[in-house]
Amino acid sequence: MIQQHSETDPLQKVIIGRYENYNESPAYAELVNEDQKSGLPQRNQLKEEFDSFRKVLTDAGVEVLVPDYVGRFVYDQLTPRDIGMVIGDKFLLCNMVKRSRRYESAGIFRYLHAIPDDEPNIIIPDSPTCFIEGGDILIDKGNLFVAVSQRTNPEGVAFLQEQFGNEFNIVPIEARSLAEGENVLHLDCMFNPVGERTALIYEEGFKQVPREILNNYDLIRVNKAQQRELATNILSLSQDRIISRDHPLCKPINDEIRKAGIEVTEITFDAAPATGGSFRCCSLPLRRG
Numbered sequence: 001m002i003q004q005h006s007e008t009d010p011l012q013k014v015i016i017g018r019y020e021n022y023n024e025s026p027a028y029a030e031l032v033n034e035d036q037k038s039g040l041p042q043r044n045q046l047k048e049e050f051d052s053f054r055k056v057l058t059d060a061g062v063e064v065l066v067p068d069y070v071g072r073f074v075y076d077q078l079t080p081r082d083i084g085m086v087i088g089d090k091f092l093l094c095n096m097v098k099r100s101r102r103y104e105s106a107g108i109f110r111y112l113h114a115i116p117d118d119e120p121n122i123i124i125p126d127s128p129t130c131f132i133e134g135g136d137i138l139i140d141k142g143n144l145f146v147a148v149s150q151r152t153n154p155e156g157v158a159f160l161q162e163q164f165g166n167e168f169n170i171v172p173i174e175a176r177s178l179a180e181g182e183n184v185l186h187l188d189c190m191f192n193p194v195g196e197r198t199a200l201i202y203e204e205g206f207k208q209v210p211r212e213i214l215n216n217y218d219l220i221r222v223n224k225a226q227q228r229e230l231a232t233n234i235l236s237l238s239q240d241r242i243i244s245r246d247h248p249l250c251k252p253i254n255d256e257i258r259k260a261g262i263e264v265t266e267i268t269f270d271a272a273p274a275t276g277g278s279f280r281c282c283s284l285p286l287r288r289g
């Protein structure tokens, strides 16, 4: 069974990134974002850090799954978040902007087959020009926040409205672009709810912050340097506990989160962020609650 109605309900089952076979076929390597231009991590560092991530999850009683190896078509399988998203009791399979990333979905088919009544519960965009990535969708308090960003377009937002508009209040958000001097790849690189009514926000990334965010949350503001280290990109285990980076620029944010009464487990996690994704990006929850 799959289920997700909130970013912070108790995490029960999750797919995490696959570091095994990382960059095994350099001929197929594709630099897919700005961060990767600064250099790519080594597989042994990824292994160490993903093993710690996995241990924290399993020690917390979460069932952890890893995608199957897709092969040399994809450059990395570290950030399954963007492949799809559980919305209510349905699975949205995303159509991704980067061609090499589209093959990543083959790595999770095994887990999709296990979804009961599977076909009607798996939603796939109809049009090849409809782009949506899971990192741009956040679900909380009856709202489905969706960013038009480097990776999701207005057609993607319209598709979500059509598919999920009866069940959720769709809140479109416009992220500032690279041309406007902001490198926010996805919504979860600038916004993320934590606890019962707190949220992390990098306001400069938004063209306009919607009232559904301003009215519903006590906001912890992240500055540009902290955003670059993906300080918003935490993963909630529950309303009482999150996983965040052990990094000097994330520490002040982690301390603010603690002041809100939430336990923060810090893990050294530098390799995946160098490819563009931290804990939220490196995880795809299948069941919460």
Ligand SMILES: NC(=O)NCCC[C@H](N)C(=O)O
Pocket (backbone or CB within 6 Å): 032, 033, 079, 081, 082, 098, 101, 134, 135, 136, 185, 186, 188, 189, 275, 276, 277, 278, 280, 281
């Ligand atoms: N939700 C996220 O921000 N995911 C990070 C994706 C990083 C990946 N290398 C990409 O550029 O697509």
